Amino acid sequence: GQQLNQSPQSMFIQEGEDVSMNCTSSSIFNTWLWYKQDPGEGPVLLIALYKAGELTSNGRLTAQFGITRKDSFLNISASIPSDVGIYFCAGQLLSGGSNYKLTFGKGTLLTVNP
Amino acid sequence: EAQVTQNPRYLITVTGKKLTVTCSQNMNHEYMSWYRQDPGLGLRQIYYSMNVEVTDKGDVPEGYKVSRKEKRNFPLILESPSPNQTSLYFCASSRKWDSYEQYFGPGTRLTVT
Numbered sequence: 001g002q003q004l005n006q007s008p009q010s011m012f013i014q015e016g017e018d019v020s021m022n023c024t025s026s027s028i029f030n031t032w033l034w035y036k037q038d039p040g041e042g043p044v045l046l047i048a049l050y051k052a053g054e055l056t057s058n059g060r061l062t063a064q065f066g067i068t069r070k071d072s073f074l075n076i077s078a079s080i081p082s083d084v085g086i087y088f089c090a091g092q093l094l095s096g097g098s099n100y101k102l103t104f105g106k107g108t109l110l111t112v113n114p
Numbered sequence: 115e116a117q118v119t120q121n122p123r124y125l126i127t128v129t130g131k132k133l134t135v136t137c138s139q140n141m142n143h144e145y146m147s148w149y150r151q152d153p154g155l156g157l158r159q160i161y162y163s164m165n166v167e168v169t170d171k172g173d174v175p176e177g178y179k180v181s182r183k184e185k186r187n188f189p190l191i192l193e194s195p196s197p198n199q200t201s202l203y204f205c206a207s208s209r210k211w212d213s214y215e216q217y218f219g220p221g222t223r224l225t226v227t
Binding site: 007035040041045048092104105108 | 218
């Protein structure tokens with residue numbers, strides 16, 4: 001199946017620092033989503049992007065849908081300890097047929113040192 | 115409260131003993147899906163359902179079955195579990211098949227010995 005390359009795999013930062021992570025693909029996506037998974041929980045949707053070039057914010061989080069439709073990034077500003085978790089990107093391919101599913105990146109593990 | 119529920123949350127079983135993991139959503143969502151999460155592999159889709167009586171394979175369907183007889187329920191069936199099916203399983207739902215904002219359940223941690 002299609003793959004999303006998500007980087008970095010893990011990050012260890014100090015509280016108050018800004019964070020940036022991204023996803024890239026060789027295929028064109030028509031939707032990008034960013035999820036966060038807390039330990040022992042299911043992923044929770046943070047931001048959804050539907051148009052190339054779209055820049056969307058949710059509190060301290062900002063995400064962008066790349067112009068080429070092949071990438072997306074997520075920024076977290078002024079990190080706090082509760083930002084700890086695994087962040088996943090997910091995308092829906094721009095293709096015909098019955099491809100009614102999301103493809104997920106492998107996640108970025110974020111650790112915030114108080 | 116709008117939610118996706120899964121049961122059981124934890125299960126330890128032996129090879130070959132049939133099991134079912136239930137999933138239920140109370141949001142009247144049409145689309146439901148099962149994923150497995152493994153270290154280093156992220157989330158991989160097992161099966162999905164676009165509506166009642168409509169199911170299709172995801173990326174890793176081997177060894178699993180599903181059914182969608184009612185809109186709210188989407189059980190995952192392992193007819194003959196094997197150790198390589200030891201994993202963390204998530205059920206998810208969304209309003210329609212083309213509404214990509216999926217809502218996830220809390221997960222079921224399965225160990226097959």
